Amino acid sequence: MASICMHLLLTITIIVTLFAFGSSNPNFQNGPQNWKFEFNYTNGPFRRPKPVHNSRRIIVGGSDNWRFGFNYTEWARTNAPFFFNDTLVFKFDPPSDTNIHPHSVYLFPSLWSFLRCDLRWAKRVANTSQGEGEGFEFVLNKWKPYYFACGESNGFHCQSGMKFFVMPSFRWY
Numbered sequence: 203m204a205s206i207c208m209h210l211l212l213t214i215t216i217i218v219t220l221f222a223f224g225s226s227n228p229n230f231q232n233g234p235q236n237w238k239f240e241f242n243y244t245n246g247p248f249r250r251p252k253p254v255h256n257s258r259r260i261i262v263g264g265s266d267n268w269r270f271g272f273n274y275t276e277w278a279r280t281n282a283p284f285f286f287n288d289t290l291v292f293k294f295d296p297p298s299d300t301n302i303h304p305h306s307v308y309l310f311p312s313l314w315s316f317l318r319c320d321l322r323w324a325k326r327v328a329n330t331s332q333g334e335g336e337g338f339e340f341v342l343n344k345w346k347p348y349y350f351a352c353g354e355s356n357g358f359h360c361q362s363g364m365k366f367f368v369m370p371s372f373r374w375y
Contacts, residue, residue: 294333
């Protein structure tokens with residue numbers, strides 16, 4: 203008699219559990235191939251989901267664009283994270299009679315040269331006229347730190363804070 207009661211209690215527990223699980227997961231009725239636990243990647247010991255390849259187009263400085271006197275370190279911090287294949291857009295006015303302090307975009311090879319604003323090994327990726335209109339676009343296409351700065355006025359713009367760095371990462375969602 204005790205065996206029958208235990209068997210009946212176990213059966214009821216299993217039925218209630220399946221009912222609770224089925225009602226909480228809308229994909230349960232579609233079969234195990236659709237259950238999507240989302241946390242348990244058991245197909246391999248170190249398997250991760252594939253990265254998503256969506257990319258963003260981000261205007262450096264937002265509505266302030268690429269200009270002198272703006273805190274780009276803070277801008278980069280508040281707009282992070284940056285992802286692989288995101289496009290940074292540098293918008294700035296070309297040299298003219300009214301714009302006697304034009305801007306450019308340099309890419310530094312190392313943190314040390316970035317911190318010191320040492321332009322000797324930096325690569326100019328946009329000259330003073332490439333930021334007009336839709337702006338100069340730079341794609342973050344490698345997994346590495348990118349150190350950007352304005353190189354005009356012999357590095358004075360860089361030394362005054364017109365610089366920032368980003369480290370793109372992969373999207374996993």
